Amino acid sequence: MTKGVPDFSEGVVSFDEDGHLERGKTPTVMNPNDAYALEAALQTKVRHGGTVSVMSMGPPGYQEVLEEAMESVYADDAYLLSDREMAAADTWATAITVATGIHKLEAEAGEEVDLVFAGFKTADGETGHTGPQTAWCLDWPMITHVIALDVDEEERTVRAKRLVEGDIEEIETVETELPALIVPDPEFAPSYHRASHRLTHKDLRAETRERVNDIDDLVTVWNHEDLNLDPDYIGLDGSPTIVESVDPIPKAPSEREATMIDPADEDAMGEVLDELLPYAD
């Protein structure tokens, strides 16, 4: 699961005079936290094979986001859930839509999805709800804050280390059955400690470079009718969340004062020296 967000990096993002984000002027990029989800998916693919699909709900212009996601996860294909009815969805309506998309994917592929990876919070909404709510819709177990991950193909289980942040940082190991939804933590570090894994990784990279040339053929777009979704339950109409207003975070007032002095002004410089004198020893 991935999503496009405004590119908040310095020099790229554009705000209007009131401090509101100018979406039109700010390019859309892949949600930075999704990178960890994609890395975890890639690690699983490298170690266990299988196919990786990227899925996103968003406007038709998401092509670049999907391309970026596909390239970083060496994905096999991508699914874009997109139409007007889905627009302005909150996390709840998004989760319903995505979960339905996952079911459709299973039906089309004739295979069950074993693992879904979701990013931890988006850079624009910051809720962190979409992943967990999708798991709830799918009725799957979920492991969040994952920093390391191990799948047992025979037993059909996944074991994960999760970072539990409290007064002291703790790491706990949990295990659940497949299928499951995984939310990797930004601390997630993929590990390729076997030569064969690294060779596979290299193969996948080469294959993906070839594949993304034909990205248009690899992206499937589904609208709400394809997904057989009632417009009342998705998009704005299906969103119980109401954002009343957004308050800009006020700039912290500076607690220190500064006096500007022209170095050419001898008197003023003399005062500076006087001020410094006590520390000179």
Next chain:
Amino acid sequence: MTDEYEHYEAIVVGAGPGGAAAAAALADRDVETLVLERGVEAGSKNVTGGLIYAEESAPYTIDDLFPDVRSEATDRPVTEYYLHNVAGNKVKTYDISGLHGHDTEWSDAVLRRKMDAWLADEVHERCRETGGGLLTDVRVNGLLREDGEIVGVTCDEIEPITADLIVAADGVNSELARDAGLMDWEDPEEWFQGVKAVVDLPADEIETRFDLPEGEGAAHLFSGDLFEGARGGGFVYTNDDSLSIGTVFHLDSIVDEQVEPHELLDALLTHPLLADWIGEDYEELEYSAKLVPDSKKVAHPSPHEDRLVLVGDAAGQMQAQGPIIKGMNHAVTAGALAAEAFVEARRDGDPHAAGERYERKLDSTGTMGKLRPRRYKIAAALGEPEPISGLVDSVVASPVGRLALGNRVSDKLLGRLYDSPFMAMMVPDTRTPYVTMPTVIAERLGEPVEGESHVEPPDLTERIGNLTYNTDVGNPHIVVEDESWEASGAAVWSCPVSARGFGGGCYREETVETNGSTERAVSLDTQPCVECGTCAVVADTHWEHPSGGKGVEFKQG
């Protein structure tokens, strides 16, 4: 215990010419081969002069193994070769294309990033077919042993791997050769140090300034009094659109003469002889350095142990044929011979016995004979002892010697001698051939060069600043074990990115107060290190290569 490890039929450590040749030759014989290279890309750690030779007498040349190498990965073929004897601004030049052409099928200038990266792609493709492949960013840090026998390798980044054949093609300062106890890094007399600048120059300018037909290249060597008495010389080679200008000196000479390698390079760069070639705008693309083994002294006569074989610089197989330096070609030959040996051993049901066969092949193909010539042993026995070489040196420099060297008869004779492969093989490692003779020749027979150099080489700060590093912060790959000036002081001037009185390099001179007395000592910051290997030999250090992908990254090489 080793059952749980991944196993490949062959592991090749290092993707320089030796490793690439070994891996290609193994893969072509259907041996499942894994190549491990520590650089971010093959070539990113490597430095050469350099001219790669395809020798007529060699059982394998690089284009035997990689038929497209010349069209895809090498630069200009060398069609002209000169040696310049220098004394002040007087220069006496000899054409040594005979020496160059002796036993030479072809010889091209190369830049290592370009060449090695191309070779590595080829190698990966061929090895992948066998179930192996080539991985970059992996540093092998030692040998895996079982019951005392070498069975595989251990790495910084990945789990240990076992193999039936382990090819150490990890270059000069081979950690594997050291681990196996086959090579040590003790004696400066056994090594040269090479330092190089790659200088930007458009292709058409190269052809105009060197007066070359389109697409062809020239090589120029320099010896004489321009290097503060250090034993060695300089070179200028033409690449496609740059020049490789460098120096190679006996490491013991750098230590003993207390010279700064970068200043010796600058002496060459700023010599008026080079002024017309370089022109007004000097743009240095890269400064680099690397140790070079002297095969006459260190080529291991029996470069194997258990399943391990050493090829190329790792085995000291770097031949200084007089002024001509041949390392890459021998590394290629050795790599392919090791592959041949393994396949034959495997066929005979004893894949772990490749080493003995490899050694026999080095001998029977005449490769070892080139690396450790018998003639040199005899000449060395006569020429090297200090009293004799000192005597020869003073005779050459004396009025008698000057007269003898400085007439037209000797001019002709010298021309022939310099161009003779036989003589080149016998050159003793004394000052006489490197400094005294060239200086006297130039003084007596040379013509003054007109013109004046406008070249202002960058200082060390700029040179370091222009290099790309991925520093492994908090994990220095070199640790000084004895910081006293006596033990490690030589590194301050010998290190190519350090200098006396320069605070921005690796090694610095420090004064420490102990019990009221002051002592000289050294301190080390590995950040600017170019991994040349010098301080592994001249200082008391615990020396390793940085982990995979860390440290310096050469773009030219």
